[in-house]
Amino acid sequence: MARKKNKANGSANHFSYGTLILVVGFLLLWEAGSRLGLISRMFFPPPSTILQTLYRLIANGRVIDSARATLNRLVLGSLLGITPGILLGVLMGWSRRLRALFDPLIAATHPIPKISIFPLILIIFGIGEISIVIVIAISAFFPALVTSMTGVAQLDQVYFEVAKNYGASRWKTFSRILLPGSLPSILSGVRLGLTTALLLTIAVELLSAKQGLGVMIWFSWQTLRVEELFATLIVVALLGIVINSGLRVLFARLAPWSPEHTGQTSTAIK
Amino acid sequence: MIFACNDLSLVFSNPRTTEALANVSFTVEQNEFVCIVGPSGCGKTTLLRIIAGLLPPSRGEIVFSGNDDCQRPATAMVFQQQGLFPWMTVVDNVAFGLETRGVPKKERTSLAADFLSRVGLGGFLSAFPYELSGGMRQRVAILRAFLTDPHVLLMDEPFGALDAQTRILMQQELLTTWRDNPKTVIYITHDIEEAILLGDRILVMSGRPGTIQADILIDLPRPRTLSFRQHPQFDAIYQQVWQIIESEVREGITR
Numbered sequence: 001m002a003r004k005k006n007k008a009n010g011s012a013n014h015f016s017y018g019t020l021i022l023v024v025g026f027l028l029l030w031e032a033g034s035r036l037g038l039i040s041r042m043f044f045p046p047p048s049t050i051l052q053t054l055y056r057l058i059a060n061g062r063v064i065d066s067a068r069a070t071l072n073r074l075v076l077g078s079l080l081g082i083t084p085g086i087l088l089g090v091l092m093g094w095s096r097r098l099r100a101l102f103d104p105l106i107a108a109t110h111p112i113p114k115i116s117i118f119p120l121i122l123i124i125f126g127i128g129e130i131s132i133v134i135v136i137a138i139s140a141f142f143p144a145l146v147t148s149m150t151g152v153a154q155l156d157q158v159y160f161e162v163a164k165n166y167g168a169s170r171w172k173t174f175s176r177i178l179l180p181g182s183l184p185s186i187l188s189g190v191r192l193g194l195t196t197a198l199l200l201t202i203a204v205e206l207l208s209a210k211q212g213l214g215v216m217i218w219f220s221w222q223t224l225r226v227e228e229l230f231a232t233l234i235v236v237a238l239l240g241i242v243i244n245s246g247l248r249v250l251f252a253r254l255a256p257w258s259p260e261h262t263g264q265t266s267t268a269i270k
Numbered sequence: 271m272i273f274a275c276n277d278l279s280l281v282f283s284n285p286r287t288t289e290a291l292a293n294v295s296f297t298v299e300q301n302e303f304v305c306i307v308g309p310s311g312c313g314k315t316t317l318l319r320i321i322a323g324l325l326p327p328s329r330g331e332i333v334f335s336g337n338d339d340c341q342r343p344a345t346a347m348v349f350q351q352q353g354l355f356p357w358m359t360v361v362d363n364v365a366f367g368l369e370t371r372g373v374p375k376k377e378r379t380s381l382a383a384d385f386l387s388r389v390g391l392g393g394f395l396s397a398f399p400y401e402l403s404g405g406m407r408q409r410v411a412i413l414r415a416f417l418t419d420p421h422v423l424l425m426d427e428p429f430g431a432l433d434a435q436t437r438i439l440m441q442q443e444l445l446t447t448w449r450d451n452p453k454t455v456i457y458i459t460h461d462i463e464e465a466i467l468l469g470d471r472i473l474v475m476s477g478r479p480g481t482i483q484a485d486i487l488i489d490l491p492r493p494r495t496l497s498f499r500q501h502p503q504f505d506a507i508y509q510q511v512w513q514i515i516e517s518e519v520r521e522g523i524t525r
Contacts (some may be wrong), residue, residue, distance in 0.1 A: 159350045164419060165322045167343045168370040176369070180357040257356045257398040 054231035062216070063235055069211040069241070071128075074194075074201045077136025082193040085144030087187055092145075093152020096177060110146065114139035122208070122265040132204050139200040139232050144193035152178060153183020184258035189253045194243055202236060213239070271335060272454050273298040273422050278320060278330035279479075280313075287477035294330070296473060298422070301452040305469035307462055307511055309519045313480025314458045318426050320345045321456065334421050341371060341416035348428045353411045354399040359394040360410050361386065367418025384418050386410075407438040410412050412444060416451050421485065425457045429464070429468060438496065441467060445493065462511045464503060467494055474514045483514045 026163075027047050033039045034046040057063040092099045118135050125131040159181055163173045184212020213236050220228035252261050280291040290313050293442045299305050308314045321332055322345050334344050347353075347366055347381055354363050364371075368378035368473040383395055389410065408444050414421050429437045441464060446457065459465050465472050466488055474484040492502060498504065 076393065105402075121490055156352060158349055159355060161322075161324050162347070162349065162355070163370075165324060165345060165347045166367045166370050172370055176358075177355065181355070183357065252474075257400055262400045 001174060033152070034243070042224075043226055045230065050227050050230040050234070052244055053227040054234060057228065057231055063232065064212075066211055066213050066216050066232075067235060067239070068199055070205065070213045071208075072199055073212065075207075077133045077201065078140045078194050078225075079198065079199045081137035082144040082190055085193060086148045086189055087140040089145040089148030089189065090179070090182065090186070092151055093149045093155075093182065094174070099149070099153070106145065114142075114200060115207075118204060118207065127208065132201075132209060133259030135204055136197050136200050140193035140197040143191040143196050147189035147192055149185045150181065151182040155181045157204045180255075181257045182262060184251075185246075187255060187258075188260075191244065191247045191251075194247065198240055198243065198256065216266070271297045271333070272300045272302075272443075274333045275317075276331050276333065278317070278327045278332070280316060280320065280325070281328045290319075291327070292479035294480065294482055296348070298454055298456065301454055303448065303455045303457065303468060304473060305459060305465035306450070306473045306475055307458045307459060307513070307515070308475030309477065309515050309522060310460060311522065312475045312477030312515075312518070313437065314475050315426055316474075317457065317480065318347070318424050319459055321345060321422070322349070322424050332336045332415075334507070337403070343367070343418060343420045343464050345422050346415040346418040347424040347426065348408070348411050348415045350427050354407055356399050359396045359398060360391070361404070363399070363410060364417055365415045367414055367420075367478045371418075373483050379394065382413075382417060385413055389447065391401045394423065405432050405440060408440065409443065412447065412516065415515050416447060419453075421454065423453045425455065427459055430459075437464075444468065449493070462508055465488075465508050465511070467498065472511060474511050476515060476518050484510070486510060494498070 029043065030039075031046045031048060032080070034041050035046050052220070054063070088102070094103055114135060117138070121131045121135050121138075125134060156180065159177050160173065163177045168176065201212070202214040202217070205212040206218045209215050214230055216232045217229055217236070220226070220232065255261070275294055278291055278294040279289070280288055282288045291463065294317060294436040296304075306317065307312050316325065320327050355366070358366065361379055363375075364386060365378040365382035368381065369375075375383075383392070386392055386395060389409065391406070391413075394402065394406070394410075399410070402410065406433050412425075412428060415425075429440050432440060444473060445468065457465075457468060469488055471486075471488060472486045474486065476483050489505060490498065490501060
């Protein structure tokens with residue numbers, strides 16, 4: 001009966017030299033092809049040029065300012081969307097009656113691509129920052145709600161039976177069983193919400209904004225500064241990666257027992 | 271007498287009417303260890319869930335007469351599996367029964383830590399259940415039930431999922447814990463040998479509908495160890511129980 005240590009075998013953490021070689025090889029081919037004129041230098045500038053452009057954009061502050069504008073919208077919109085999404089999701093998972101009341105509404109509105117209602121929001125709230133933040137919030141709201149609701153509803157009944165048998169009050173059952181038990185789902189709700197919000201932030205910036213990474217992308221396309229386009233794309237990609245892996249690390253600390261980190265699925269224990 | 275089931279019946283009417291339990295009556299004395307043995311599907315888990323208050327009976331009642339201290343809960347159950355909360359550390363899991371009774375955090379944590387240390391689990395206080403083997407998880411679940419100090423301790427095949435060797439050690443530890451902390455126990459198993467080893471009494475159940483077929487007193491000396499199987503009475507009791515449930519088990523594998 002030795003202590004069993006379950007190593008997380010998340011494939012995402014695995015680093016392979018093969019992948020690195022693949023990426024470096026691709027970049028070298030690109031560099032050579034572009035310099036030798038095998039591919040259009042105008043549309044596919046060599047990676048070294050793109051990196052220089054990126055350095056210049058960082059040095060003159062343009063990309064920093066844009067990234068800050070994008071982050072502001074992203075954080076504000078996500079907070080406004082994810083918070084009520086999780087609150088309602090947990091309550092709907094907890095109460096069958098609330099679920100019956102709201103579920104049809106959610107099922108009907110969830111599949112609508114949120115970018116498509118942006119014009120409607122513009123009509124209601126006018127052109128400007130408020131409309132942008134609202135559409136980001138709406139897009140983050142749904143995945144946060146659905147994920148946390150499913151997590152609460154799928155929590156193993158045996159935990160509630162233990163709580164009941166041990167005489168736990170309704171509040172104890174909520175705060176000690178339901179909330180921590182569904183924490184992994186709530187956290188993946190946060191991550192999904194943020195990922196969707198990033199998508200929407202860039203999309204809306206392409207359409208209508210004065211500053212932001214999406215604006216830079218659109219502007220560099222319209223003025224055919226392709227190396228700036230690529231440089232900005234790198235920043236957007238990095239933003240996504242940092243958000244995702246940052247949350248992963250944070251969640252592993254908040255819920256180290258979660259099946260996601262222990263490499264166990266709850267069905268495997270059964 | 272500390273506990274009595276009076277004429278318990280349970281009828282499911284979904285999707286068609288099935289009688290799960292019929293006229294189950296028995297009493298249990300203070301600090302008695304009662305084993306309920308029966309083939310699978312005889313309704314023994316259902317009976318335990320009714321006693322635990324997780325399922326209302328269709329007819330009949332359950333009486334706890336030892337209510338000297340209403341702070342103590344009527345029952346605490348050890349589930350077959352999955353009974354520990356994955357999000358709580360071992361010490362918090364064990365202290366959970368005290369937590370629901372409003373014992374302050376400092377006090378309940380030190381009580382639970384003491385209790386765990388006494389059985390050699392002191393090194394795992396802040397471990398999470400996923401870090402433990404199946405056997406250790408059940409040890410922790412049993413300690414939680416004992417520390418909760420209910421009037422009646424309920425166990426639903428707590429060692430059913432463990433391998434045979436681990437089970438032997440777990441049975442010995444359970445008996446030691448019970449000797450040091452005398453409690454009224456109702457223990458469900460389909461393992462006749464286990465029932466004879468652990469119990470003061472065996473209630474033999476048969477199913478469809480679940481009824482109690484026999485109430486056998488096991489008047490054998492304690493402490494009981496593995497060698498106790500050589501006791502002449504062991505075989506006699508084993509045969510007696512087996513004869514009652516044999517036909518039903520046979521039916522279950524030939525149908």
